[in-house]
Amino acid sequence: MPEIPAHARAVIIGGGVIGCSVAYHLTKLGWTDVVLLERKQLTSGTTWHAAGLIAQLRATANMTKLAKYSQELYGDLEAETGVATGFKRCGSITVALTEERREEIFRQAAMARAFGVEVDEITPDEIKARYAHLNLENVVAGVYLDKDGQGDPANIAQALAKGARQRGGVVAERTKATGVTREGRRITGVDWQGEDGTSGHIACDHVVNCAGMWGRDVGLMLNTNVPLQACEHFYIVTESIPGLTQLPVLRVPDEHAYYKEDAGKILLGAFEPVSKPWGPIPDSFEFDQLPEDFDHFEPILEKAVARMPMLAEAGIHTFFNGPESFTPDDAYHLGLAPEMDNVWVAAGFNSIGIQSAGGAGMALAQWMQDGAKPFDLGDVDISRMQPFQGNKTYLMDRSTETLGLLYADHFPYRQKATARGVRRTPFHQHLAQQGAVFGELAGWERANWFAEEGQSPDYAYSWKRQNFFDNVRAEHMAVRENVGMYDMSSFGKLRVEGPEAEAFLNYVCGADMSVPVGKIVYTQFLNPAGGIEADVTVTRLAETAYLVVTPAATRLADQTWMMRRAREREAQVVITDVTAGEGVLAVMGPNARKLLQAVSPADFSNAVNPFGTAQEIEIGMGLARVHRVTYVGELGWEVYVSADMAGHVFETLYEAGQGMGLTLCGMHMMDTCRIEKGFRHFSHDITCEDHVLEAGLGFAVKTAKPDFIGRDAVLRKKDAGLNARMVQFRLTDPEPLLYHNEPILRDGEIVGYLSSGAYGHALGGAMGLGYVPCKGESVEQVLASRYQIDVAGTLVDAEASLKPMYDPKSERVKL
Structure with missing residues (x-):
């Protein structure tokens, strides 16, 4: 030693x-x-x-x-x-046995090109030419990566x-x-x-x-x-197969299997749909194997023998079961x-x-x-992991699914099926009774869309229009044309309090926090390079108290960022997570004011409660605080109500809305509306490596402040000019769908990829946001080009804009 x-x-x-x-x-x-x-x-x-x-x-x-x-x-x-190291670039092939899988792997191939990875879409005959031992039954397509390998x-x-x-x-x-x-x-x-x-x-x-x-x-x-949780992972190794030479790594995800040639043998491994958590780990564990479970592996092997007929003749040299760790x-x-x-x-x-x-x-x-x-x-x-996710029971339940998800169809909006229902908002049961279909984020059960009467309240996944497409369109148009209500309780709520709260937030935030009580400020936490660490709203509740509202998934990361900065400066502030203490209902749409006036004696006029301000109100028989802000680009308020009165406030608003066509909406609607408005989504459109000016968010940064994180980087970028701009796109063909990572082509050349995508129901086409290089170019030069988006290998023309395509002057939010 x-x-x-x-x-x-x-x-x-x-x-x-x-x-x-x-x-x-x-x-x-x-x-x-x-x-x-x-x-x-x-x-x-x-x-x-x-x-x-x-x-x-x-x-x-x-x-x-x-x-x-x-x-x-x-x-x-x-x-x-x-x-x-035994490293060799033997290449890899992934084959699709269904049209849905073909779309998935072709979208991955398009994404690879945008990322600078060499990849080829190949036909069944081209697969056979590279992997002669494969039975082509049901094989519809494949992708080949020449520089993949094994070691x-x-x-x-x-x-x-x-x-x-x-x-x-x-x-x-x-x-x-x-x-x-x-x-x-x-x-x-x-x-x-x-x-x-x-x-x-x-x-x-x-x-x-x-x-x-x-x-x-x-x-x-x-x-x-x-x-994390250890799970059993199975593979077999055959006896030597005469004449077997080096082959590409082969993946057949529709049969949960992968194949690797090694020294004249075939290793067949599996990522079965329902896996086996394992533990506790013995203190003596060292190069150990777990007990064989041939019954568990047999369904994989049966399909593999049909897919690779030579396995029927080859003896099994090793049946291996060993543990690997999986996260939620x-x-x-x-x-x-x-x-x-x-x-x-x-x-x-x-x-x-x-x-x-x-x-x-x-x-x-x-x-x-x-x-x-x-x-x-x-x-x-x-920091994306929530504290409860270390719970052993939760990990054991979730890990039965996560191993199998490696080879599952990675459909858009796919939800985890296990370990659900841990975190519920105060409105959960009310929404469930009205047909809510829930998704999960950071453990929160969130209403993503609402099923119609007689419609199954479940996802039917696809790469095409899914079963909720028309439901979301109806919710989207209700918010655009009348009034919708949705649950935002899962968003993080952090109270920043103390005698130095204003000075501290002025240091952490790009915007000016020296505002009157009741003012709401949209801002970012910047890093020293001008990148975006958080995208938040900050409401001044009192002289020494502010409320920072964050995305649900980044609440812990955002709180940690602030707490570390507070310790560095020895700031006299206390930062407290109060997320679970208040329910939040967003009331949005041209008739939002009308609905709120029906349930509250408060004045919601522009004179008393203009955009970007909050006020305490009576509502029904309870009390609430309303924030006049929007993430969907319409007139609206977020209604904050203590958890004990949340049920009453929901019932009050819902009943009052029945005579005016109030529509309950979900998170998918919020995403489709925000992308029409060009609102950025943190972790997709804006991250720590995206400069706040290139993200188009310079309006939220006040460099007149003398001292805040990122100030120097913002000033340097203003002097040097932008290297890239965030551009909004709309496909001119209304049929294709966008999700994210689709390549952006400018005058025929790949210049980037979409950071997010969704369908713009009011604008009649799929939409996306993405960065386009623009060093030394004017706005007019950037927009003068022809843009196309690569959707699973098909180039689709797209309109491009640097201003929001929906309500570019933001007149609707200030009605």
Whole structure:
């Protein structure tokens, strides 16, 4: 065992491929005092039995960037370290057995081109030419990625570990992290125990949880929430097959199977629809296998033998069952834990750890070095996880589904089926009784759309128009033409209070917070580069109290951002999450004022309650606070009511609305209306790497303020000019649908991709937002081009605008 130092800049807990990658990349940045602690041997948890598939294409541009980095790194690692990684670019094929799957993989192929990944859509005959052993029955199409590959997972990890050692890092095997010392929000040291009876303590500046399927328990030791669950993962390896040569990796997601040729044998793996959670993990676990369950695997094998007839002749050499860790949303956990200020996480890789490890280790190391994300990592940022999601019962239930979702149809709007109903708004039962069809976000059950009488209140998924398309259109037009009401209770509500509340928010926010009581301000939290960390409204409730309203999914991240800034400045403020304390009903549409006047004696006129102001009101027999703002581009109010009176206020508004055609609406309507109005969606259209001026949100930044985060970057961008602009698009053909990531073509060349998409029911076509490069160009030059959107390989003409296509002067919100 190597000598373990008494102090380290970073202690990494866990010696799988992820921990080894973090150690490798930290030392590459010059962190020589890095210690990796592995309880047993390197790779002995999950890494050693991973299939080693290395694919470039992921669901978003930045996740694809990380996967591409991994395969490029592995290609060079052997030369650097002398450790054979077994990496080879054999290519990969994904086949579709249905028209719906074909649309999915063709949309992925279009997305790949926008992300700079080489990809080809191929016919069944072209699939057969590359994979002669495949039975083409029901095969309708495929996609081929030439630079995808496979490698030896254990050796990749060993090569990364050796690279870390060569640069001064310490890798200590058979050395368990047994405890920590803590001061407030920092871990100051890690206790360790060697299998040889030695023990010690490492004082440290940072701790990184790379403990894989032990990540949740290590997280608890470090006072952090790391929701993940081990599941059984099955594959078989055949006997040697005479004449079998190198083949591309093959995925047949409609049959839940993948195939890999290795040394003249075939490995057949499965991501079955209903998986098997596993645990607790024995203390002795090391390179262990789990009991065989042939009955569980047999349905996969039967389809595989029909799909690959040579398997019928090949004997089974190995039937393997080993554990892998899965997260509640099938995205891995990366980043600075919200509960602590020096505890980092890289865990829960959902069976894509090998292809992700290189990029994830690089991104986390850079984040640790700079104190800021190197680019948008919102998909995997650990701060997206809600505190309740660490609940063991919840994780066990959800993990029965998440493994299978890897190969499920990834339909738009697809909802998780398991672990539902945890968080419900005060209006949940009222909405359910009226036909609400619920979706889940951050654990919240949210009414997404409303079924008509006699219509099944369930999703029927498709890449085409889904069964709720007409329902959402009716809700959309009700808000545009009359009045609609929907539940916004899930949005985060953070009270910022104290004698320095105004000064603190002026430092954190781009807009001016020195406003009268009752004023509502739309603003962003900016980072030092001018990127957008949060997109919020701030209402001044009193001289020393403000309410910050955030998207539901980012409430914890936004609260954490503010709390860290408050500690840095030693600001005299208290920041409290009050989300569950109030229900919120949005009343929107040209007749919103009429409805509110019917239930309240308050004055809702422009003179008393103009746009962007709040007032306390009586409503029915209760009390509420109304905020005159909108995310749908119409006259309207958000009605905030304490949870105890929420039911009464809903009934009061609903009953009063029956005589004027009040329509209950859902979240899908809110999305279709906001995209017509060109309103940005945080995490899609605006992220930490999108400059606030290029996002078209300069109006919300007040550089006359002397000191706020991002001010210098905004001024520099004003001087230097924009490199890109957020552009709104509408397809001229009303039939195709847009979701996000569709490539944008300008005069025939791909210049970007849509950051979000939805159908504009009032404007009669699918719409999207996306950034278009414009360095040195005027607005007129940007708009003079011909624009097309690539929809699953078909180019569709699109109108482009820098102003909102719906109500460009915002006259309707001020009626």
